[in-house]
Amino acid sequence: MTTNKPFAMDKLRFLYVIFTCLLVVEEGEGLKCHECEYCNRPGGVEATVCEQSDQDYCVSVIVRDKERNAKGQFIPDGKDIEVINRRCKTAEEGFLERRPLFCEVPEPMQDKQNVFCCQTDFCNSHVPKLLNPPGSEDDLQGSSQFPEGIVVAVIVVAVVVVAVATIAFYYVWSRRKRNFVDEPVTDTTVDTNPLMGSQPSSLRELCDWSQSGSGSGLPLLVQRTIARQIRLIEVIGKGRYGEVWRGHWRGENVAVKIFHSREERSWFREAEIYQTVMLRHENILGFIASDNKDNGTWTQLWLITDFYENSSLFDYLNRTTVTLVGMIKLAHSSACGMAHLHMEILGAQGKPAIAHRDLKSKNILVKNDGTCCIADLGLAVRHDSRLDRVDILPTDRVGTKRYMAPELLDETMNMEHFESFKRADVYAFGLVLWEIARRCSVGGIFEEYQLPYFDMVQSDPALEEMRRVVCVDKQRPAVPNRWQNVEALRVIARLMKECWYANAAARLTALRIRKTLASMLEQEDVRVTV
Known part of the structure; x- marks a missing residue:
């Protein structure tokens, strides 16, 4: 009996060791994660496998850093590089409402570093993305990216707007070509012109009134006022200088000679001659006014005279x-x-x-x-x-x-x-x-x-x-x-x-x-x- 007790004790010790190992193995079958430093760089620490409890985390970290040499020193004028590290993190390293603090990276800092946390085996093989630095070319390009539907809609709207604007411009231009002055004039009228005194109501009265002074024609201000009150009706002649239109002023017909812009010297000269002192005569064409007008496309040079139906x-x-x-x-x-x-x-x-x-x-x-x-x-x-x-x-x-x-x-x-x-x-x-x-x-x-x-x-x-x-x-x-x-x-x-x-x-x-x-x-x- 004495010789069997040591054997029994050894047997019990063996069973205890086996039971203890089983407990250890059971405890070791927890969360498995990758673990390495500078995982994406040559010379980085070789990846290993770590095991954690089910309450711990696998972590993948990406950091924007300056390029370093083999000794770990920064390289002057080195370019920015991205460094990836993988870790096993225990629950003891800090929680905030059951969320580890190291998993929380404020958005303003995500252009320099970012963290990804997970709780499945080897889930930290995923790498989070860094935001582009503010003001970088990629950031500018990224900020201009819109959903494809919005881009198409903007292009279509732009094309429609341009087409409508072109049609409207052509309509206005052609309308002004036919009748340059088709709307009521808001300028000071002859009636309210302080130079006019009494209110001549016809061209003959205007001409008679102008002869009471120097005899050189109507005052320039009155000429410009009359010119802005004329409505053009139809073209009655063309020449090397421009066109002649029949126009209306207060129900009376007038002739409007519109010179080409390159004929400015001829326009000025003719207006100057017509306003020569004492030139007015019943057998010299009656001069009324001259003016230069901007119709939106080019400058018109107007010479306004009496109109005669018999023409030349x-x-x-x-x-x-x-x-x-x-x-x-x-x-x-x-x-x-x-x-x-x-x-x-x-x-x-x-x-x-x-x-x-x-x-x-x-x-x-x-x-x-x-x-x-x-x-x-x-x-x-x-x-x-x-x-x-x-x-x-x-x-x-x-x-x-x-x-x-x-x-x-x-x-x-x-x-x-x-x-x-x-x-x-x-x-x-x-x-x-x-x-x-x-x-x-x-x-x-x-x-x-x-x-x-x-x-x-x-x-x-x-x-x-x-x-x-x-x-x-x-x-x-x-x-x-x-x-x-x-x-x-x-x-x-x-x-x-x-x-x-x-x-x-x-x-x-x-x-x-x-x-x-x-x-x-x-x-x-x-x-x-x-």
Whole structure:
């Protein structure tokens, strides 16, 4: 019995050890986690497996750090790197409502470090993400990311807005092209203008009122006020300078000449000539106002004058024939306008002598009473008799080649002598007389309308072609034989021949032409009355 007790004790000790080991093994079968330092870098600590109780955590940590060398020292100018560590954390390291404190990383710090905690085996193989640093390129790109649906919607809306804006702009532009001023004007009206005193209600009253002062036209403020009250109706003519519109001002028709922006010098010059002191005359086109207006697309240069339904003498003669009296009225009134231009009026408020330089049937308008007035003074020049100087401006524009005098065509004209310009006007007026006389119907006989030299040059002749016909061949428009059988036509024929002499000094003066035609008109009126 004595020999068996030690064996029994050993057996009991063996069973105790086995039981103890089983308890240890049972306790060791807890949470399994990865554990390593610098897991994503060469030279980092080798990964191991740690075991924790079911109440502990597997942790994965990512940190933004500067690049280091093998000794763990920072590398100068080293770039930012991301370092990953994995840990086993026990419940004893701190909890906040059963949540470990080391798992809580404030969002402002998540661009430098972030932590991921979990409680399943090897769950810390997952790595949390770092936020991009504020102001970084990735952060800016990330901040501009929107859901695809929102991006598509924004693009569609932008395209629609651009399309609508384009259509609206085109509509407004085309509407203004047809009628630049279509809405009520909010500017100070003529009625409330302090310069106006009493309230003229018509263009005639305005013109009469303007003559009570210096005689140089309406005040500039009144001109601008009128210009902003005009409503354009329709285009009635086009030329190299721009367009002519029919407009309305207080129920009255006015003509609005709109110059191209590149013709600003011509616009300014014509407005300046029209406002010459004492220029206003019944046979000079009535000037009302000038203004420059911005229509939203370009600057318009306006010249506003009286409007006549018969339009130009060129258009009038194309449409109809005239009687003997009608012919003389057209010729006499045109001569009166030219004579008033050429005449110098002396005095403190005198008028300088003016030469037209582009006299032709298209620049003479026919009034409702069958008389004419001279228009288009854009090329006109004034004579300063005190200094004996011509204020001719440098310009690319020249007169109409068909109506140029011989001395202009062969370039022998003395540009320093003002009388030369007046004589060139007289030559052109002789051609206008020829145009009028051809349309005079006597006994139902008349000639069809034609431009001077129609049978000698092309429709748009060159200077060289006109020089050959007029200067070299010394040709002039043909006078029909029937004119010799009618006293009035015979006198007109003699007048025109004396206007287009090759020798400029031998031509009639405007005053002589006016007196001759006035005598003819008086005789013809007496004959008709009898």
